Amino acid sequence: MEELSESSPALAFEKEAFELTVEDVYDISYVIGRDLLKISTTGEEVSDLQFKIVRVLEMFETLVNKYNLSLEELKMERDNLKSELDRIVRESSAGQEAQTLGPNKLVVDLKDPNRPRFTMQELKEVLQERNQLKAQLLVAQEELQLYKSGMLPQGEQAMVEVDLVSPSPLKPVPDTTDETKEEVFIQTEIRTTYENKDLRHY
Structure with a gap:
């Protein structure tokens, strides 16, 4: 078995399914294709196997690509929601500071020596x-x-x-x-x- 380096295409086989990218699928296809070339036997069975493997890899690529797009959309949605939440919190804080009093109510500064002493x-x-x-x-x-x-x-x-x-x-x-x-x-x-x-x- 060949020794795996940091840039080896075979490293894609070591990743978890949800960690795979489209580049990892290409690496997997490369490794499988290379191993198929090592098979000395040629015949109809081998050709059919190669076709099936290619088909599976294409489907795999589509799924990974779709997953990555969905993940990016979720990240963008998360960022948008966070920005909206921050805006609502700021407006709420400003609204509480500028809240108006009801009728027959008066704001009195307790540090003012001339403030009213009686109701x-x-x-x-x-x-x-x-x-x-x-x-x-x-x-x-x-x-x-x-x-x-x-x-x-x-x-x-x-x-x-x-x-x-x-x-x-x-x-x-x-x-x-x-x-x-x-x-x-x-x-x-x-x-x-x-x-x-x-x-x-x-």
């Missing part, structure tokens, strides 16, 4: 409470004017209902310069009471 609901409650305190102050001022004008008895504790939604407007009352100690005391008490309320709520 919208808390701000509404603070404004409503401020309006209530303003209404109470207007009623207290009106009550003080009534004391000053003498329209309320000095010994009677006036109980005034406060409409926190729509406070009543001030009524014009005549000014008086006769300010008693009791009126000064009432004015001081009212001012102290509402100043304390302002401190508690703010």
Whole structure:
């Protein structure tokens, strides 16, 4: 048996079926043809055998060629799918970064010293409470004017209902310069009471 070198056509016989190329089929054909020439017997049987071998090798070549083409197509399809996947991943990442917020939502930078400290609901409650305190102050001022004008008895504790939604407007009352100690005391008490309320709520 001849020694196989790296370029020997007989090396094609050592390969696996799915590793064969068209060149390997040519090498196999060469080796078989060369061995057939060594047969000294000539006759019809040998000629038929040669024809059959050639036919098998042609079929073999076609199958290998078709397999290699299919393999190349699969590689190209794989590369195309990989490129498409990379593109989808990039677009998905960009879409998440540029995702818009829904209605009534606000992006707040937590490092911003001027960022809002209250929610919208808390701000509404603070404004409503401020309006209530303003209404109470207007009623207290009106009550003080009534004391000053003498329209309320000095010994009677006036109980005034406060409409926190729509406070009543001030009524014009005549000014008086006769300010008693009791009126000064009432004015001081009212001012102290509402100043304390302002401190508690703010």
